Amino acid sequence: MLTTLSVALGFALDTIFGDPDGAWHPVCAIGALISKTEKLLRRLFPQTPRGEKIAGVVLWCIVCAVSYTVPFAILFLLRAANPWLAFAAETLFCYQIFARKCLMQAGEKVYTALSQSLAEGRKAISYYVGRDTGSLTEEGVIKAAVETIAENTTDGVIAPMFFMLIGGAPLAFLYKAVNTLDSMVGYHNEKYEHFGCFSARVDDVFNFIPARIAAVCMIAGAGMLKFDSRNARRIFKRDRFCHKSPNSAQTEAVCAGALHIQLGGSAQYFGQYVHKPTIGDDDRAIVKTDIGRAADLMTTASVFALLLGLTIRLAITFTPMYFG
Template identity: 50%
Template sequence: MIYYTLPAVVLGFILDLIVGDPHWLYHPVRMIGKLIDGFEYLLRAIFPKSKRGERAAGGLLVILVAGISTAVPAVILYLLYHKVNVWAGFILEAFWCYQLLATKALKVESMRVHKALTEGTLPEARTAVSMIVGRDTAKLDVEGVTKAAVETVAENTADGIIAPLVFLMLGGAAAGFFYKSINTMDSMVGYKNEKYRYFGTAAAKTDDVVNFLPSRIAAWLMIAASFLIALNGKQAGKIYRRDRLNHSSPNSAQTESVMAGALGVQLAGNASYFGRTVEKPSIGDPLRPVVPRDIVRANQLMYVTASLALILCGVLRWILLLL
């Protein structure tokens, strides 16, 4: 199986660029989501409703969901590769690799925001950006909508593309599903609100751990990519060194700081979530206003960064196979 992982990931990467994430195609993350919902209901019923009880339940949730999400595809692929037909295993693994990456989907969704800003109305743009961000969007102006879209492209370059790509290269589709299960749990229960303050602690901390190195790899590659497409690579490196930790998460500002520097704009700052304003530090310098065209530039930077990551990870895996 280990010899087919590299071509499966490459094929999956290419398929993602071509096909993207059509809404009619059932995505495996939905199954992970249902698994999380089911175990959350069960574990909350079993464990006491106390700080210690909820943290224990949340820890067990991580173990159960990550274990099942990894073991099931691993067993299926093993049986296909070794008991059925090598090509059957390769085709399924390549298909799963394609589904676990989100390069084109990220571009498509963010460019809907760009189209609404340039050809439609502000309410349409607010609706479009609400599909890809967790903050309140009803009162955002044009600059606020644009910043939200650019920030989403920056952050998801790390956890929607580079991080799963790293795990896919390390251990094939099964490792990719492991990462995706952690990332999905964080997005579903990793909130610091009353409901998930303790229950979601383990999911949030685990997500921080698994994204620690990939987010930094993504940032370094994004700096290199900014030079390649004639953005401000020098400023990208400067802002990265200064603002990469300007976020409550140790990982979220890594690529966002590079994006802000490369574009020469200021991102982040205070935002509204569920009707409550959350104070957040700004990232980057306001050398110029954020404009809708920056969404296009952000996507160009994202695509080149993803391509560099594929080349780097592919070469490293190929070298390890030769050793």
Template identity: 50%
Template sequence: MMSLAACGTGFILDFLFGDPVWLMHPVRLIGAWISFLEKRARKLCGDSDKKLLAAGVVLCVLVILPAFGIPWFLLYIAGYIHPILEFILESFWCYQLLAAKSLKQESRKVYTELKKGDLPGARKAVSMIVGRDTDRLDEAGVTKAAVETVAENASDGVTAPLLFMMIGGAPLGFFYKAVNTMDSMIGYKDEKYLYLGRLAAKLDDVLNYIPSRVSAVLMIISAYLLGMNGKNAGRIYRRDRMNHASPNSAQTEAVCAGALEIQLAGDAVYFGKLYKKKYIGDAIRPVEAEDIVRAGRLLYGTAVLSFLLFGAIKLLSLIT
């Protein structure tokens, strides 16, 4: 019951305040640890594919264990001192692990630059939230990149961590975030990360399989509730939900594209190399800057429905 209350408190704090930028985020610490381990692995393994594959396994273990174990231990100590201290600490961590408002705020920066007519500024703003190269994107490309990120992170940044926190509190939330961060840093299928990041990418696929699909269904419901094209969202979801190299990323992107009646995805450049990608959605109308705002509304609607659904299930499991 305390973990449920902590999740609820963290959810509300995230909606009200967003990420506390004045404080070092735990995920940044996890990212720094991953970078350190990657450098050590490459120094020890050289160019050996087998060694890099094995090092990837060791790296995953060395990241996941402290990401889960340290929060669990600190909560145990806090609970031993006083239950209220444990509740405050877990609530704050739940708050940090959710990213609804920060994602909306970062995407709004892109929107603001586009509305000012500052394309270079918009490219710079969107580069902060996407992994692709942005220096040659036109206005439509910048908008699509921002919308796709908001749509995908409705699951990665809200639904998935919320689900894991409802199951196992903040420690399991950190477990999820550790895997998700590894995937975002070393989970690429290019020459550099094909072996070192293989296990991290597979783990992320497994952990996000259910949350991404639950998030997609809830986003369709949100589209109806928000007066968007829910029928088209469901149609595009059924048709295009697998139009991505990842089995999970296109789930919510397809819903968003359908709800907004626009076409997303397509070819993109990463680290100077062009990657061919399938399109998601139909270009019923041209992409416009306002789609970033609409995607943010879908994000919030999906987040609220996720919390209500998972919270109800958690509460029922506690009282039965």
């Protein structure tokens, strides 16, 4: 029951405060652990495809074990001392894991920068995407921002919430480790093709169910916001697999359909032109205000997912007591 309340309060704290500028964040610690462990493993294992694959598996095991064990041990010790101390700590952990307001603020920064100049818009979006941004048009910058918000509705909000409600903050930190590993080493390039393949595949597995929950919640959110939920469903059914990842296009397709815009398409990564299918129909030109609409859709879907998740968890908690 206290874990359920920690999830709800953590979401509320993220809504109010977001991530304070300059504050230490546990995901930064996970990122540092990945970087240092990668350097060590590259020295220990042979630089062959097989050696790099094994090193990548070892990296995943070490980072995920530490990311789960540390918060689990902290909460275990605090519960032994005082359950309310553990509750306070878990609430803080949940707050740090959620990234809804951070995503919204990222969209606002890109919108503001793009309002100043295209160069500023390119610079702002470069902090949030992996593609090359130096030659993006204004439409390309807007599209990248909308795609980031839509895709990260899963990674930054609903997937962590899903794992929190199952196993509390420790399991959510395990998920963040999986997700951070994918974002740091899960690239299809010369350096990480073999080393990061395991991390990329496991991230797909972890996000499989949450991405589909996020899409359904986003469709519901589109209806609540008076967007076109019917078209959101149509594009979701048609384009949800128009991405190399089995999960990324789930929410992007809903967003594209709800807003009647086209996302996806080819882009440059690390100087190479990568062909990607489009998502949605080109019913109208994408505009700067679509960044805010995508953020509103993300927020509404997140609240809907939270209420649904809390209801299910409370039902599971109290049903045995009622019938017992």
